[in-house]
Every structure is written in structure tokens, then in C-alpha cells.
Amino acid sequence: MTVMYSSTVSPAPDAPDPVLTELFTHHRTPAGFSDRPVEGWMLRRLYDLAKLGPTSGNCSPARVVFLTTEEAKEKLRPALAAGNVARAMQAPVIAAIGYDSLFFEQLPRLSPVEGLRDWFAADVGLSEETAFRNGSLQGAYFLMAARTLGLAALPMSGFDALSVEENIFPNRSWRANFLLALGYPQEGTPLPPRAPRLSFDEACLCL
Incomplete structure (x- = not known):
């Protein structure tokens, strides 16, 4: 079956878009989670x-x-930075987001390109860079998917990666990237003010 893509007229810049609101403008990093299990x-x-x-x-x-x-x-708990312990332990679920340094072993099944597995297997630096970059990208997908499902998501980087790899990951070819605390938002908790962001002119160039 061929998937057809259709072009649509973008809404006016000031028109509310419920999808964008749900994914970006409404959400904040949660200060806490409800007791509702995931x-x-x-x-x-x-x-x-x-x-x-x-x-x-x-x-x-x-x-x-x-x-x-x-x-x-x-x-x-022993791997967490002190400032992350309380919020992490309150979350119903903590997702340890990592990447497989031997991801290329799955390439014969995932990608039809001949020789791709051997290309990565022969270059440790390339495979590590590829795994980290794309694993981070997939971690961002996890956060956005959680928001679409009504979950609150708290990403954390304050932890001892080696401890996580030794005590949490069952496969030693897996490497720790970041932690994502997940749960349902606390009812009736007001949204905190959003922290400042850089403007387009500060962060972007059009060449």
C-alpha cells in the first residue's frame, strides 16, 4: 500500500493548535507525580x-x-545525584534510557543495505557516535510520546552512568544515556512559569 502525503495550509502564527499545545506549549517539567500507577x-x-x-x-x-x-x-538510588533522589523515587516509573553499543548486530534485520553491519563493526568510534546520537534522538521521541499519552515526563542527567550500567542494565553492551521519570501529573497543581529560552536570533542562523 502506498502512503499518500497531503499538504495542508499552516495555521496563522497566532492560531491555537491543539497538537502543538499538547506537545510543547502546555507541558512543563513536573514538580511531582500523582499516586496513580502507570x-x-x-x-x-x-x-x-x-x-x-x-x-x-x-x-x-x-x-x-x-x-x-x-x-x-x-x-x-545510589546512582542518583542528591538533587534528583526525591523526585525520582516519587515517580511511579523510571525509564533508564540507554543505547546498545552493539546495535549493528541487528542491522541485517533492520536495514537492507548490504555490508552495513560489518562497516559499523569495524569502526568502534563510528558505531559509538552513531549509537549515542540516534539513541538520544529516540530518547526524545520517548519524552514526546509520553506527553501525547497524557503522562508527565521528567528527564534527568544527574546520575552515575557506570552504576546504572552495572546494576540496572541486564546486558553489558548497553550504555546509559539519561533517565526519564514517568507518571501522571498531580491534579490541581498549577503550572510553574516556564524558564527562559533563547530567541530565534540568538540560537539560529539562516545561511
Whole structure:
């Protein structure tokens, strides 16, 4: 079946767009989570959405461990920076977002390009750079997919990566990238003011 793409007229700059509002303008980094659990089927749905985002050569290096029990989250506690402990432990789920340094072993199935697996296997620097870049990209897909599903998502980089790899990841070829605390937002909690962002002219060039 051929997928057809249609062009649509973009809304006026000041017209509200419910999709953009849901993904970008409404959400804030949550200060806390409600007690409502995140069900296993929701985590599967989250992954099934996030996996559809594009990666270089469909390499799909992201690997995720969902910590859903108090026992599992306690394994993470020693790796957390002090400022992240309280918020992480309150979250119903913590997703340890990583990437597989041996992602290229899956390329014969994921990508039809002949010799692609051997090309990455022969160049450690290239494979590591590719895995980290595309794994980070997939991690961003996870965050945005979580928002579309009504979840609050708190990304964290304050942790000991080696500790996570030793105690959380079951496969030693997996490398830690960042943590994503997940849960449902607290009802009735006002949105905090958004922190400043750089303007277009400060952050962008048109050449």
C-alpha cells in the first residue's frame, strides 16, 4: 500500500493548535507525580509509539529498562545525584534510557543495505557516535510520546552512568544515556512559569 502525503495550509502564527499545545506549549517539567500507577500496557504503548521515529539507517540503538517497583527503583538510588533522589523515587516509573553499543548486530534485520553491519563493526568510534546520537534522538521521541499519552515526563542527567550500567542494565553492551521519570501529573497543581529560552536570533542562523 502506498502512503499518500497531503499538504495542508499552516495555521496563522497566532492560531491555537491543539497538537502543538499538547506537545510543547502546555507541558512543563513536573514538580511531582500523582499516586496513580502507570500500567504495563501503557509502557508498551509508549514504546510502540516512540520506536516509529526515524533513526539513521533505521539503526534503532535505544534500549530501555522500565523500573516499575520500589525494589527496582531502590537499585537506582545510589546512582542518583542528591538533587534528583526525591523526585525520582516519587515517580511511579523510571525509564533508564540507554543505547546498545552493539546495535549493528541487528542491522541485517533492520536495514537492507548490504555490508552495513560489518562497516559499523569495524569502526568502534563510528558505531559509538552513531549509537549515542540516534539513541538520544529516540530518547526524545520517548519524552514526546509520553506527553501525547497524557503522562508527565521528567528527564534527568544527574546520575552515575557506570552504576546504572552495572546494576540496572541486564546486558553489558548497553550504555546509559539519561533517565526519564514517568507518571501522571498531580491534579490541581498549577503550572510553574516556564524558564527562559533563547530567541530565534540568538540560537539560529539562516545561511
